[in-house]
Amino acid sequence: MKNRLPPNTISRRRLLRSAGAIAIAAPLAGLVRHASAQTLPALPVLNSLLAGRIPRWERLRLELPMFADNGQAVPIRLSMPGPFAPGPSVQAIHLFSERNPVPDMAVFEFPAPPLKVEVDARVRLAGSQRVLAIAVMSDGTTYAAGADVEVTIAGCLDAS
Amino acid sequence: MADSRVNVPAECRRGEPFEVRISIRHAMETGYRTDAVGSTIPRDVIQRFTCRYNGEPVFTVRMTQGIAANPYLRFFVTARESGTLDFEWIDDGGIRGTAQAPVKVV
Numbered sequence: 017m018k019n020r021l022p023p024n025t026i027s028r029r030r031l032l033r034s035a036g037a038i039a040i041a042a043p044l045a046g047l048v049r050h051a052s053a054q055t056l057p058a059l060p061v062l063n064s065l066l067a068g069r070i071p072r073w074e075r076l077r078l079e080l081p082m083f084a085d086n087g088q089a090v091p092i093r094l095s096m097p098g099p100f101a102p103g104p105s106v107q108a109i110h111l112f113s114e115r116n117p118v119p120d121m122a123v124f125e126f127p128a129p130p131l132k133v134e135v136d137a138r139v140r141l142a143g144s145q146r147v148l149a150i151a152v153m154s155d156g157t158t159y160a161a162g163a164d165v166e167v168t169i170a171g172c173l174d175a176s
Numbered sequence: 177m178a179d180s181r182v183n184v185p186a187e188c189r190r191g192e193p194f195e196v197r198i199s200i201r202h203a204m205e206t207g208y209r210t211d212a213v214g215s216t217i218p219r220d221v222i223q224r225f226t227c228r229y230n231g232e233p234v235f236t237v238r239m240t241q242g243i244a245a246n247p248y249l250r251f252f253v254t255a256r257e258s259g260t261l262d263f264e265w266i267d268d269g270g271i272r273g274t275a276q277a278p279v280k281v282v
Binding site for chain 1: 192193206208229232233234235236237238239240241242243244245247248249250251252254
C-alpha cells in the first residue's frame with residue numbers, strides 16, 4: 017500500500033466516523049423499535065379474535081430469545097403475574113406469528129381458573145419477525161405482548 | 177406415536193401450583209415439505225392436547241404447524257387432591273396418544 021497514513025490518523029478518523037454513525041443510528045433505531053413495539057400486525061385471524069377490542073399492552077409477558085439460530089424450534093415463555101382471584105382470570109392465550117404461512121401458532125386454554133400462568137413451548141418461525149401473544153380474560157378484556165426475534169435459519173419452509 | 181415423557185413433582189402442596197412438563201414424540205409434519213419424488217408430504221400435526229386432573233380439564237392447547245416437532249410443554253396446575261393427571265392428544269391422522277402421571281398432594 018502506498019501513501020499509507022500514520023496509524024494514529026486512521027484510527028482517529030475511524031473513531032470519529034463510527035462515533036458519528038452511532039450518534040445518528042441510535043436514536044433512529046430507538047424510534048423504530050418503539051413504533052413497532054405496541055402496534056398490532058394486520059392479520060385477519062387477529063382481527064376476528066379481537067372483534068374490535070383493543071388489547072392493553074401490560075401484564076402479559078412473552079419471552080423469546082433475541083437471536084434464534086434455528087427457526088425449527090424456538091423456545092418461548094408466556095406468563096402473567098397473579099393473583100387473579102377477585103378479578104377476571106385468564107381464559108386463553110393466543111400466539112401469533114406475522115411471517116409464518118399459518119399465523120396462529122397455538123392457543124393455550126385454561127378451562128379451570130389457573131393460580132399460576134406460566135407456559136413454555138417451542139415454536140417454528142419462518143424468519144426474523146415479531147411474535148405476538150394475546151390473552152383473553154374471563155370478562156372479555158384482552159392483553160397483548162410482543163417480542164422481536166432474529167431467526168438465522170427459517171423453520172417450516174425447508175423443502176428438503 | 178404414543179411416546180412421551182412426563183415430569184411431575186413427587187409431592188405437591190395443597191392449594192399451590194405445581195410444575196408439569198411433558199415432551200411428546202411427534203414429527204409435527206408441516207405440509208410444506210416434499211419427498212424424494214417431489215410430492216408434498218401431507219400435514220400431520222397434533223391438533224389438540226388436553227391435560228385433565230382427576231377427570232377435570234385444567235389445561236388444553238390447540239396447535240398448528242407453528243409448534244415445533246416433538247412438542248414440549250411446561251405449565252402449572254393447582255394441587256387439590258391426590259390423584260392422576262391424564263394427558264391426551266390427537267393428530268391430523270386421528271391418532272390418539274395418552275400419558276398419565278400420579279399426583280401426591282400433602
